[in-house]
Each structure stands twice: as C-alpha cells, then as structure tokens.
Amino acid sequence: MSLAPYVQIVARGKGRGRSMSFAEAVDAMAIILNGEAEPEALGAVLMVMRLREETAEEISGFTVGLRNHVKNILPKADLDWPSYAAGRTRGSPLFILAARLVSQAGYSVSMHGWNSHQQASASVRGALKWAAPTVRYSAIEDLCPEAFALLKLRDTFGLRSCINTVLRMWNPSRAPASVQGVFHPSYRGLQAEAAQIIDENDLVVIKGGGGEFERNPAKRVAIYGWMAGQFLDQSAPALTPEKRMLHDVNQPIDLGAVWHGKNQDPLAEASVTGTAAIALWSLNAASTLSDAQSMAEALWHRRHNPESLSV
Structure with a gap:
C-alpha cells in the first residue's frame, strides 16, 4: 500500500485539500507503522498537518491506528x-x-x-x-x-x-x-x-x-x-x-x-x-x-x- 492517496487528501491546493476523516487517519497510520510509507510521503503528510494544525479526527484516528498496531499491551493500570x-x-x-x-x-x-x-x-x-x-x-x-x-x-x-x-x-x-x-x-x-x-x-x-x-x-x-x-x-x-x-x-x-x-x-x-x-x-x-x-x-x-x- 502507499501513503500517496493521503498526501493528496491533505496537500491539495487551496480549496481542494482537507483534513483526513477518522477512518482515513486509522488507515494512514496502519500504512505508516507497517513500514509501507515512502519517506517523502510520510514527511509531506506530517508537515502539512502541522502547518494547518491537526484535527481531533486525525489525532483520534492515528491513536486507534497505533493501538491496533501494538500487540504487547501493558498490564491494565488505574x-x-x-x-x-x-x-x-x-x-x-x-x-x-x-x-x-x-x-x-x-x-x-x-x-x-x-x-x-x-x-x-x-x-x-x-x-x-x-x-x-x-x-x-x-x-x-x-x-x-x-x-x-x-x-x-x-x-x-x-x-x-x-x-x-x-x-x-x-x-x-x-x-x-x-x-x-x-x-x-x-x-x-x-x-x-x-x-x-x-x-x-x-x-x-x-x-x-x-x-x-x-x-x-x-x-x-x-x-x-x-x-x-x-x-x-x-x-x-x-x-x-x-x-x-x-x-x-x-x-x-x-x-x-x-x-x-x-x-x-x-x-x-x-x-x-x-x-x-x-x-x-x-x-x-x-x-x-x-x-x-x-x-x-x-x-x-x-x-x-x-x-x-x-x-
């Protein structure tokens, strides 16, 4: 898989680019953590998000993507x-x-x-x-x-x-x-x-x-x-x-x-x-x-x- 479609989502020109939805952010994080993202695409996504500021849907989607990726969950704490x-x-x-x-x-x-x-x-x-x-x-x-x-x-x-x-x-x-x-x-x-x-x-x-x-x-x-x-x-x-x-x-x-x-x-x-x-x-x-x-x-x-x- 490629991160290119997600670069296109966030980095299109004025009036065309948008933030990722929750589901798109989950999928994008899976690509990133699985090592399938091109370095240039990864940098583009992260820096465009920083420039225009991340949304709650993107942060929560990335968080769920991280949780899905990590298998060695810690013992439950208070x-x-x-x-x-x-x-x-x-x-x-x-x-x-x-x-x-x-x-x-x-x-x-x-x-x-x-x-x-x-x-x-x-x-x-x-x-x-x-x-x-x-x-x-x-x-x-x-x-x-x-x-x-x-x-x-x-x-x-x-x-x-x-x-x-x-x-x-x-x-x-x-x-x-x-x-x-x-x-x-x-x-x-x-x-x-x-x-x-x-x-x-x-x-x-x-x-x-x-x-x-x-x-x-x-x-x-x-x-x-x-x-x-x-x-x-x-x-x-x-x-x-x-x-x-x-x-x-x-x-x-x-x-x-x-x-x-x-x-x-x-x-x-x-x-x-x-x-x-x-x-x-x-x-x-x-x-x-x-x-x-x-x-x-x-x-x-x-x-x-x-x-x-x-x-």
Missing part, C-alpha cells in the same frame, strides 16, 4: 500518565513524586514516554528511583519501535509533529483515567475533543511545565478534558503566593532531599501535592478538586508511613 516533554529549560521532574503519592494512595500508575533535548538533571528515567513500585514506567522505544522512529523524526524535520500528541493519547495500559500535560494551550481542547471520539471519558489535560503533567503552584491552572463523560473547562487558583521560578536548570531540585524532608522547599512541595491532587481528582478519589488537594496534602504529610495511606 491511571495512564504519559511523559513526552522536551527542551533544555525543563527542570527536575517533580511529577515523579506526585505519581508516587498517587500510587501510595492505592492506585496503580502507568507512565510511558521519552524525553529529548534535556539537561541531565531533568531526566525522568534517572529520577525513577524516587517512584514507588506501583508506578510502572515503559520506554516508548521498547513499547513500539516504529512509533519511536516517528517521534525521532523531530531531529530530521527540526519540528515536532502530531506524533507527540498521539503518544500522549495512546494509553497503552488501557487505564480508565488519564492525565496529560501540554506545552501549547491550544492542544488542551484538541486532546479533549480527540478523547471524546474514542470514548475516553476520564481525561484531564493541563498546561504543564515543559509539556509534562506537572502543576506550577504559583499560577492559576486551566483544566480541560472529561470526567465521568462530562466536559471539563474550569480553572483552579494558585496554591501559593510565592512567585519565584519553579525550575532553574542551573539549580536543579534534589527530589530525594525534598521527599525525605532534607530540603524544605514549599514551592516544590506545593507542585507535588497540587499535581497529585489533580491526578487523584481524575481518579474520582475525591469529589472536588479542593477535597483532592486536602487529600494530597495529607498523603504528603504521611508519606513516610505508606502502609497507612491506601484508600
């Missing part, structure tokens, strides 16, 4: 937590500690991802020693080498493509709830619309640091997505009046020191509990975000006695 941020300004992954709190509350967390163009201090994989055993991390290059190759095309194009968004939507553990971070605010609505098409009824998306699901507690946070099938479009106020930069690449935060209380950093702690609170809320562990925040703070204060934490 919460899907993708991690695909990139960039040299990204700081220490405080969200790892947030995921640990969520897991110590009795929920299994499935993380998957790959991170590029980062300082060593921002390494997610390097920080996994601070996660709990019930936080499972899966590397994208092991889960699906073909998808990893698509992600690496950023080095060829010099630009990200819709694959970054598709991988966030993937949910390889088929968890009933998912949390996602985006860098560009416009993608919050796109991912929420794509989730509706593929019946993802519990999805929370925020603008997070560097594109990770990680709350900056010094700022108001906008929350999009779905909860129990109801559309989310709301915001939560800042958790602290402190206005300093949360991440400074020249002064990385020591996650171990924060976890063990050797480094008293109220802003970092607020990021951990604030991120955990939104995740717990997405899991319906609390009826309101305010209650979830109280729950996360209680978990933080009792974090060194994990046997008493499970909900």
Whole structure:
C-alpha cells in the first residue's frame, strides 16, 4: 500500500485539500507503522498537518491506528500518565513524586514516554528511583519501535509533529483515567475533543511545565478534558503566593532531599501535592478538586508511613 492517496487528501491546493476523516487517519497510520510509507510521503503528510494544525479526527484516528498496531499491551493500570516533554529549560521532574503519592494512595500508575533535548538533571528515567513500585514506567522505544522512529523524526524535520500528541493519547495500559500535560494551550481542547471520539471519558489535560503533567503552584491552572463523560473547562487558583521560578536548570531540585524532608522547599512541595491532587481528582478519589488537594496534602504529610495511606 502507499501513503500517496493521503498526501493528496491533505496537500491539495487551496480549496481542494482537507483534513483526513477518522477512518482515513486509522488507515494512514496502519500504512505508516507497517513500514509501507515512502519517506517523502510520510514527511509531506506530517508537515502539512502541522502547518494547518491537526484535527481531533486525525489525532483520534492515528491513536486507534497505533493501538491496533501494538500487540504487547501493558498490564491494565488505574491511571495512564504519559511523559513526552522536551527542551533544555525543563527542570527536575517533580511529577515523579506526585505519581508516587498517587500510587501510595492505592492506585496503580502507568507512565510511558521519552524525553529529548534535556539537561541531565531533568531526566525522568534517572529520577525513577524516587517512584514507588506501583508506578510502572515503559520506554516508548521498547513499547513500539516504529512509533519511536516517528517521534525521532523531530531531529530530521527540526519540528515536532502530531506524533507527540498521539503518544500522549495512546494509553497503552488501557487505564480508565488519564492525565496529560501540554506545552501549547491550544492542544488542551484538541486532546479533549480527540478523547471524546474514542470514548475516553476520564481525561484531564493541563498546561504543564515543559509539556509534562506537572502543576506550577504559583499560577492559576486551566483544566480541560472529561470526567465521568462530562466536559471539563474550569480553572483552579494558585496554591501559593510565592512567585519565584519553579525550575532553574542551573539549580536543579534534589527530589530525594525534598521527599525525605532534607530540603524544605514549599514551592516544590506545593507542585507535588497540587499535581497529585489533580491526578487523584481524575481518579474520582475525591469529589472536588479542593477535597483532592486536602487529600494530597495529607498523603504528603504521611508519606513516610505508606502502609497507612491506601484508600
């Protein structure tokens, strides 16, 4: 098979080109992942989609195409937590500690991802020693080498493509709830619309640091997505009046020191509990975000006695 018909769909001249339908996107992704796409055609499709911006039908179709392709599905988890941020300004992954709190509350967390163009201090994989055993991390290059190759095309194009968004939507553990971070605010609505098409009824998306699901507690946070099938479009106020930069690449935060209380950093702690609170809320562990925040703070204060934490 050839990807040429799909190039014709998206790349015809003004007034003639259009976006792919859901079904067309599913088929196009199958061609791509099966290695049947000509490199020139693949580049054309991905870059034209980026230029005119992807649609929810295309993202959801590509996501289903990826799910159809991958056979080694992970064990089912309670919460899907993708991690695909990139960039040299990204700081220490405080969200790892947030995921640990969520897991110590009795929920299994499935993380998957790959991170590029980062300082060593921002390494997610390097920080996994601070996660709990019930936080499972899966590397994208092991889960699906073909998808990893698509992600690496950023080095060829010099630009990200819709694959970054598709991988966030993937949910390889088929968890009933998912949390996602985006860098560009416009993608919050796109991912929420794509989730509706593929019946993802519990999805929370925020603008997070560097594109990770990680709350900056010094700022108001906008929350999009779905909860129990109801559309989310709301915001939560800042958790602290402190206005300093949360991440400074020249002064990385020591996650171990924060976890063990050797480094008293109220802003970092607020990021951990604030991120955990939104995740717990997405899991319906609390009826309101305010209650979830109280729950996360209680978990933080009792974090060194994990046997008493499970909900």
